[in-house]
Ligand SMILES: C[S@@+](CC[C@H](N)C(=O)[O-])C[C@H]1O[C@@H](n2cnc3c(N)ncnc32)[C@H](O)[C@@H]1O
């Protein structure tokens with residue numbers, strides 16, 4: 001497994017400077033290893049749980065025959081405390097049998113054990129990575145899988161200056177209306193993806209290189225909760241390093257559940273320009289219902305929203321109207337956003353528009369093929385939605401407030417821009433597509449050809465296809481999102 005050679009601010013550890021005794025293996029230098037825990041379900045199958053990028057894990061055998069007796073230092077801090085201070089997670093393994101052994105032979109053995117553990121982690125990363133939040137198998141996407149072509153991960157260019165960046169899939173809540181059927185349980189989503197940060201940045205830079213680095217917005221969104229990418233501040237900082245050269249910005253979509261004071265501080269320092277916060281109800285019970293989680297805490301999210309308001313990160317509140325279902329609560333969210341803006345006005349100027357951003361980005365709940373549906377919600381068209389928004393705007397005007405609820409994308413500085421060409425055409429037959437991974441939903445596998453990933457749908461026996469080459473017929477090429485079926 002590659003050691004992290006980048007000397008970033010947060011990576012204070014240096015193996016060569018370690019003063020630890022040789023029998024204490026310290027994995028702090030391997031940035032993706034974020035915790036090590038004991039998993040002793042029974043004596044026969046003692047395993048080590050290796051936390052990968054905070055929200056993922058692999059398990060490797062606690063090989064007593066090879067490693068001798070192992071102790072894992074205890075994390076005494078309580079969980080919340082640990083979540084705030086990522087550094088406090090244990091990243092060490094103590095080889096008890098080598099405690100008093102300092103011979104050359106013992107040192108060689110210790111090194112062998114360390115590389116054996118690292119090899120084991122690498123192998124499991126490729127085939128047994130699990131998302132701790134969703135419980136799903138996760139495909140760790142590295143440079144051998146291109147990052148354009150799929151909607152669940154990678155980079156999407158829809159021909160504007162907004163480039164969508166999707167570092168992972170998977171969500172920590174389960175909204176009953178979710179367009180992408182995220183969170184657990186999910187009827188349709190069977191696998192998650194995590195993209196290696198260097199690969200993501202390289203692809204992003206290539207896309208920027210083609211489009212021209214002129215007032216771009218790197219927008220972190222996706223099929224899941226973008227705040228669950230780790231290391232998020234580093235991702236924001238590196239994207240910002242790129243787009244800020246062309247007076248661009250980095251923004252993120254979020255349900256707010258994972259926000260903490262520490263994360264907001266880090267994101268502010270990393271140069272995040274805007275958070276689009278999805279809040280759909282103010283009432284405690286109602287908001288829990290609309291999040292699908294009993295643990296959802298609207299008061300905590302409000303606290304975090306205030307903290308963002310007091311930072312340089314622009315806060316945009318993005319409530320969703322589920323007609324006939326949350327009408328009153330939708331209205332209350334708008335009231336909340338207006339009140340918050342009056343109490344804590346922000347002066348962060350969007351360098352793309354040279355103006356302040358809108359404070360509200362209201363949305364209409366729609367139904368999607370693979371999305372979830374709230375049974376008693378009415379289906380509205382946009383005409384009806386805009387009529388309601390006009391009425392609400394007029395009501396606010398009467399009360400003396402200038403509230404804009406119709407906020408076309410151009411208010412955020414969105415404009416058409418040349419797009420990355422698509423190497424496929426509709427209905428084309430493509431030969432020798434290599435099947436490299438399992439798909440996001442049942443009956444799907446992921447193929448690669450011409451520097452794109454192809455979502456190959458409606459497959460039977462997906463396991464048998466893995467590692468093989470197939471011929472496919474292309475059914476979708478729009479926005480370089482490639483969908484195909486087997487020929
Ligand atoms: C799929 S979510 C992903 C980002 C993040 N988890 C969140 O909820 O903000 C992106 C946006 O889509 C919105 N959304 C989800 N389901 C929707 C639906 N059925 N119709 C319209 N918008 C929807 C969410 O409210 C959110 O603003």
Ligand code: SF4
Pocket residue numbers: 171172173174175178179180181182183223224225255
């Ligand atoms: S709408 Fe966003 S927060 Fe809600 S389940 Fe879907 S991805 Fe998660």
